Amino acid sequence: MEILLAEDDDGVAGALVEVLYDHGHVTRRVTRGRDVLTYHRSSDLLLLDLGLPDVDGLEVLRRLRAVSDLSVVVLTARGDERSVVRGLRLGADDYLVKPVRLTELLARIEAVTRRTAAQVPRAARTVRVGDVEIALDARQVRVDGTEVELTAKEFDVLAVLARRAGTAVSREQVLDEVWGDAYHAVSRSLDVHLTQLRAKLGRPELLTTIRGFGFRLGA
Numbered sequence: 338m339e340i341l342l343a344e345d346d347d348g349v350a351g352a353l354v355e356v357l358y359d360h361g362h363v364t365r366r367v368t369r370g371r372d373v374l375t376y377h378r379s380s381d382l383l384l385l386d387l388g389l390p391d392v393d394g395l396e397v398l399r400r401l402r403a404v405s406d407l408s409v410v411v412l413t414a415r416g417d418e419r420s421v422v423r424g425l426r427l428g429a430d431d432y433l434v435k436p437v438r439l440t441e442l443l444a445r446i447e448a449v450t451r452r453t454a455a456q457v458p459r460a461a462r463t464v465r466v467g468d469v470e471i472a473l474d475a476r477q478v479r480v481d482g483t484e485v486e487l488t489a490k491e492f493d494v495l496a497v498l499a500r501r502a503g504t505a506v507s508r509e510q511v512l513d514e515v516w517g518d519a520y521h522a523v524s525r526s527l528d529v530h531l532t533q534l535r536a537k538l539g540r541p542e543l544l545t546t547i548r549g550f551g552f553r554l555g556a
């Protein structure tokens with residue numbers, strides 16, 4: 338398996354590359370978050386440290402998830418609850434806190450890989466809700482066959498809901514995925530985007546607000 342390792346600490350990276358090699362994995366090691374976004378396409382799994390020198394690992398994960406379903410195991414010294422929850426919410430398949438036992442890390446990598454192989458694609462590339470069609474890769478939306486122009490943020494919000502169509506999605510989840518954090522100011526901006534989105538789609542019954550929790554697209 339080809340593993341992309343994002344780790345700025347030479348000592349940690351060296352040990353990991355060696356043990357992964359001993360277990361049949363080829364590792365490409367990068368030290369910066371932006372390199373993850375450059376090299377992820379040629380990898381089968383990403384091992385992601387969060388304390389990277391340029392872009393925070395959680396932000397790397399958020400940007401990666403907008404374009405890729407790559408398996409991600411977070412490997413970090415950051416063990417506080419908020420970070421773990423955000424890591425998983427942003428789409429990490431597993432979250433390990435350093436120091437980690439190497440045999441456990443290998444077992445976790447295998448488990449994640451097994452799950453991913455057994456899965457249908459995590460995100461269907463086109464989601465249909467009523468007569469609304471959302472092409473996630475092309476970032477296009479059609480209502481009754483006619484393309485609707487959305488801003489980048491409006492599309493991002495819609496995409497978060499579309500990936501879980503028919504399910505209630507919490508405000509925090511949308512804020513985390515689209516903005517990276519649930520700041521108060523951004524929270525209000527989410528409502529503005531939703532109002533716009535509803536107006537542009539012209540299908541208010543398909544985009545429901547669940548009071549005190551969040552939103553749902555579709556029945």
Ligand code: CA
Pocket residue numbers: 344345346386387388389
């Ligand atoms: Ca680090």
